[in-house]
Amino acid sequence: MTAVDTAWLRMDRPNNLMMICGVMTLRERIELDRLTATIEKRFLCFDRFRQRPVEVDGVMYWETDRAFDITRHVVRAALPGKAGHKQLQTLVSRLESTPLDPARPLWQFRLVEDFDGGSALITRIHHCYADGIALTRVVLSMTDATRRRSPANAAPPPKPGHGAHHDLWSPAGLSGAVGLALKAGARIVDKGVEIWRDPATAVALARQGAALAGGVARLARLEQD
Numbered sequence: 001m002t003a004v005d006t007a008w009l010r011m012d013r014p015n016n017l018m019m020i021c022g023v024m025t026l027r028e029r030i031e032l033d034r035l036t037a038t039i040e041k042r043f044l045c046f047d048r049f050r051q052r053p054v055e056v057d058g059v060m061y062w063e064t065d066r067a068f069d070i071t072r073h074v075v076r077a078a079l080p081g082k083a084g085h086k087q088l089q090t091l092v093s094r095l096e097s098t099p100l101d102p103a104r105p106l107w108q109f110r111l112v113e114d115f116d117g118g119s120a121l122i123t124r125i126h127h128c129y130a131d132g133i134a135l136t137r138v139v140l141s142m143t144d145a146t147r148r149r150s151p152a153n154a155a156p157p158p159k160p161g162h163g164a165h166h167d168l169w170s171p172a173g174l175s176g177a178v179g180l181a182l183k184a185g186a187r188i189v190d191k192g193v194e195i196w197r198d199p200a201t202a203v204a205l206a207r208q209g210a211a212l213a214g215g216v217a218r219l220a221r222l223e224q225d
Contacts (some may be wrong), residue, residue, distance in 0.1 A: 001053060001060040001128070007035045008128040009060060011051055012099075018127040018133060019106075021096045023088070035111055035121070038073045042142040044070070048129060052105045065105055072101075077110040077122065088112065088120055100126060 001009075008018045043049060051062040079087040091112075100106040106126035112120050125135060 001062055005053075005128045006060045008126070009042060014204065015097075017097065017099060019096070019100065020123075020125050020132055021092065022123045022139075022207055023092055024121045025116065026121065029113060029117075029119045030111070032074070032076055032111055032113065035109065038142055039074055039109060040070055043138065046138065049105055049107060052102070053128060068105070072104060073107060074109045074111070077112050079112055079115065083112075083115060085116070095122060097125060100124060140145055143223070 013170050041096060047064075048062065050068050051064050053060050054063045055061075077091060081087055095110070100108060107129065108124045110122040110124075111119060112122070123139070129135070130138070
C-alpha cells in the first residue's frame with residue numbers, strides 16, 4: 001500500500017472512522033438485483049474493490065479476497081415506522097459510527113428500496129481506497145447518461161489506490177489545515193460576545209480546539225507515512 005493509503009488506516013479512531021459515507025435519494029424505485037448487477041459490472045471492474053488491507057511485519061499490503069461475496073457488500077436496509085427522512089438520518093448516523101468488517105474489502109452499499117416514493121442508497125467506503133473526488137468519479141462511471149442505459153459520457157475515473165489521494169503534507173494539504181485553523185480562530189473571535197452570555201459555548205469551543213490539537217499531536221507521532 002502507498003504511504004498515504006496506510007496513513008488513512010492508521011488514523012482510524014473508534015469515535016472518528018476514516019470512512020466516506022454518501023447518501024443518494026432516487027425519485028424512482030430500484031431493485032436490489034439490478035443494483036447488484038450494476039455494481040458488479042461497473043464498480044468491481046476496479047480490482048482494488050475486491051481487495052482488503054492486511055498487515056505483514058508492520059507493513060500494509062493489498063490482498064485479494066479469495067472468498068469475495070458481493071451479497072455481503074450489497075444489501076437491503078429497511079427503515080422503521082414512517083420510513084421517512086428522520087428514520088433515514090438515524091440509520092445513516094448509526095452506520096457512520098459502525099466500522100466496516102476488516103476481514104473483507106472495506107466498502108458496502110445499502111439499498112432502501114422504498115423511500116419517499118423512490119429509493120435511497122447508502123454507500124460506505126474506507127478512505128484508504130481513494131479520496132472523495134476519485135470516488136465521486138467512480139460513482140459517476142456507474143451511472144447512465146440517458147434512460148437507454150448507455151454508458152455515461154465521462155472521462156474514465158482514476159484507478160483507486162494509485163495517485164487518487166492528495167498528499168497530506170503537500171502544499172495543498174497544508175493550506176487546507178492552515179485554513180481550518182484560521183477559520184476556527186475567526187469563529188472564536190466572532191463568538192466573543194456570545195461566550196460571555198453563554199459559558200457553555202466557551203466550553204464547546206475549548207473542546208473543539210483540544211480535539212484539533214490532539215489530532216495534530218497524534219499525526220506528529222505517526223511513522224514516516
